[in-house]
Amino acid sequence: MAKNPAAPDADATVPTGPGKHRPTPSRAEQEAARKRPLVADTKEARARAKAELASQRERARIGMANGEEKYLPVRDRGPQRRFVRDLVDGGWHPGELLMPLMLIVILLSLVPNTAIVYYGFAALWLYILVVVVDMIITSVRVKKLAREKFADRTEKGLGWYGAMRTIQMRFMRLPKPQVKRGGRPV
Structure with missing residues (x-):
């Protein structure tokens, strides 16, 4: 029996034994296959x-x-932080006027009269003392009200968070105030 040259050999088409049954690609071929544009240019x-x-x-x-x-960034997330923001934003705080007062004192320091400069700086330091006292009172108040509302689940740093918000001018606060002055937090 003669083999038909057009018909493939059955033994040749089905690989037998271990191995990959194909030639190993060269390094250049492998690198070319991996290369593709990272960004459409x-x-x-x-x-x-x-x-x-x-x-x-x-x-x-x-x-x-x-x-x-x-x-919101991580430092502003959560219902407790929202409560503190609303609590602080609902009231008036002397710290909001600290920056404008500092600007006025800087302008007063340009006056050649030393008495005006002295009293300007003295008034600024007294005002800073009032602001610090307000920050302490706000911090204690925030912690107390947060403990009442959230019981044992209060976060650390709520007092400091509220105190720092009191010295920012209202229109510059982020996130923007969600309650009007005199409003209560939900």
């Missing part, structure tokens, strides 16, 4: 990526200003 792709990143940042900025939980 077209102008349109870069412009699209830049526009998408800008829109994400804008959404995050607006979300943070509005106090949306998922956009």
